[in-house]
Amino acid sequence: MRRRLSISLLALALGVSLLPLAVSAEMGPNGIYPMVFPIQSGAYNITDSFGDPRGGHLHEGVDIMTYGVKGLPVVAAAGGTVGWMANQQGGNCCAMQIEHDDGWATRYIHLNNDTQNPDGSYSDDGLGWGFAPGIGPGVRVEAGQVIGYVGDSGNAESIAPHLHFELRGPDGVAVDPYPSLKAAELAPLAVPPCPEGEICDTVAFQETGGRFVLWEELVFNAALTSFYYGNPGDVPFSGDWDCDGVETPGLYRRSDGYVYLRNSNSQGVADISFFFGNPGDYPLAGDFDDNGCDTVSIYRPGEQRFYVINDLGSNDGGLGAADYSFLFGNPGDKPFVGDFNADGVDTVGLHRESSGLVYFRNSNTTGIADSQFIYGDPGDMLVAGDWDGNGTDTIGVYRRSNGIFYLRNSNTQGNADAAFHAGTYAGVIALLP
Numbered sequence: 001m002r003r004r005l006s007i008s009l010l011a012l013a014l015g016v017s018l019l020p021l022a023v024s025a026e027m028g029p030n031g032i033y034p035m036v037f038p039i040q041s042g043a044y045n046i047t048d049s050f051g052d053p054r055g056g057h058l059h060e061g062v063d064i065m066t067y068g069v070k071g072l073p074v075v076a077a078a079g080g081t082v083g084w085m086a087n088q089q090g091g092n093c094c095a096m097q098i099e100h101d102d103g104w105a106t107r108y109i110h111l112n113n114d115t116q117n118p119d120g121s122y123s124d125d126g127l128g129w130g131f132a133p134g135i136g137p138g139v140r141v142e143a144g145q146v147i148g149y150v151g152d153s154g155n156a157e158s159i160a161p162h163l164h165f166e167l168r169g170p171d172g173v174a175v176d177p178y179p180s181l182k183a184a185e186l187a188p189l190a191v192p193p194c195p196e197g198e199i200c201d202t203v204a205f206q207e208t209g210g211r212f213v214l215w216e217e218l219v220f221n222a223a224l225t226s227f228y229y230g231n232p233g234d235v236p237f238s239g240d241w242d243c244d245g246v247e248t249p250g251l252y253r254r255s256d257g258y259v260y261l262r263n264s265n266s267q268g269v270a271d272i273s274f275f276f277g278n279p280g281d282y283p284l285a286g287d288f289d290d291n292g293c294d295t296v297s298i299y300r301p302g303e304q305r306f307y308v309i310n311d312l313g314s315n316d317g318g319l320g321a322a323d324y325s326f327l328f329g330n331p332g333d334k335p336f337v338g339d340f341n342a343d344g345v346d347t348v349g350l351h352r353e354s355s356g357l358v359y360f361r362n363s364n365t366t367g368i369a370d371s372q373f374i375y376g377d378p379g380d381m382l383v384a385g386d387w388d389g390n391g392t393d394t395i396g397v398y399r400r401s402n403g404i405f406y407l408r409n410s411n412t413q414g415n416a417d418a419a420f421h422a423g424t425y426a427g428v429i430a431l432l433p
């Protein structure tokens with residue numbers, strides 16, 4: 001039996017804090033500083049050696065070991081200007097600091113100081129030069145620009161060549177760069193999967209406290225916007241409720257079938273609320289009739305039945321009967337929606353979280369799956385979106401165990417086409433902001 005929320009309960013549910021919110025442009029969520037990995041070619045190995053005791057002091061960086069190889073190019077982890085450089089030949093040759101535009105800094109220590117021979121080997125003579133041409137104090141550098149070369153200068157003469165890499169906050173204090181380096185490894189130079197000029201879906205993550213964090217591009221160092229909407233435990237989804245081409249969040253309260261829709265990606269109360277379905281149903285949102293407007297339908301797991309409706313409700317009212325329903329799927333599987341064949345009509349799919357099985361239909365009718373394959377690991381959360389702007393929705397998974405979002409540009413089994421470290425969240429939605 002359905003019941004309406006009282007006004008006060010509704011206010012409590014949706015009238016959350018009105019504090020202005022912004023995710024820091026400097027340090028991303030989960031302690032990840034957005035940067036590119038400082039070595040972009042050649043083999044390396046890193047372990048988290050930050051804070052290890054080193055000859056009377058604590059190690060203030062992470063050593064990126066290069067398996068005995070000198071001369072690998074070192075790139076700036078972020079855009080900024082060259083700060084100090086130590087270039088006295090012999091003793092301290094070839095260490096530098098890049099001062100980032102946001103006040104943070106990175107240090108690159110033990111750059112090469114040896115002479116390269118005609119055969120490519122290095123004489124361990126301390127007479128070489130480990131800075132890239134044109135690099136000097138005050139010079140502007142961009143993220144990914146080559147600034148120097150790996151070596152064994154300074155107190156690394158007696159050990160293997162490596163890059164000692166430090167990350168320092170605006171206060172000058174070294175912070176452990178290891179999580180940021182691991183995140184940067186996933187996205188060399190952070191190339192977004194959306195080609196220049198295309199219109200592509202992105203994702204927003206839902207925090208346990210009800211805040212959404214929207215990634216403007218699908219790269220770990222994307223600009224972020226965040227806003228509070230809804231209550232912990234509400235199931236998030238997204239759609240274009242007002243047919244303006246912008247997709248915004250909706251929430252479904254599975255305990256009572258209440259739908260709360262918002263028409264902007266900003267903090268505030270629901271613009272549209274109504275109820276549809278029964279306790280325990282799952283929400284689905286999409287354009288099931290290709291009229292340019294998304295509506296909210298439901299999947300009833302106990303019946304394995306989809307109930308589709310092409311209208312939205314209003315004013316906390318009930319929506320009435322579905323336009324049509326059909327059977328599809330197996331008990332326990334979770335529904336998702338997408339236009340998997342680029343014909344303009346959204347259809348339904350199901351994801352078996354226990355095994356990673358994905359299967360979907362290209363029409364909203366009963367029948368066997370038009371496609372099925374395995375993607376991701378058990379426990380991953382699945383969403384579908386048009387990540388590359390070609391009109392076809394494909395799969396992406398958010399892996400809560402490591403905070404990484406993996407996406408694929410075809411609905412087939414295989415490795416991710418792109419991935420980025422996002423951090424720890426409770427849920428994820430795909431949307432076209």
Ligand SMILES: [Ca+2]
Binds near residue numbers: 241244245
């Ligand atoms: Ca809209």
Ligand SMILES: [Ca+2]
Binds near residue numbers: 288289290291310
């Ligand atoms: Ca529609």
Ligand SMILES: [Ca+2]
Binds near residue numbers: 338342343346
């Ligand atoms: Ca379709």
Ligand SMILES: [Ca+2]
Binds near residue numbers: 386388
């Ligand atoms: Ca696509």
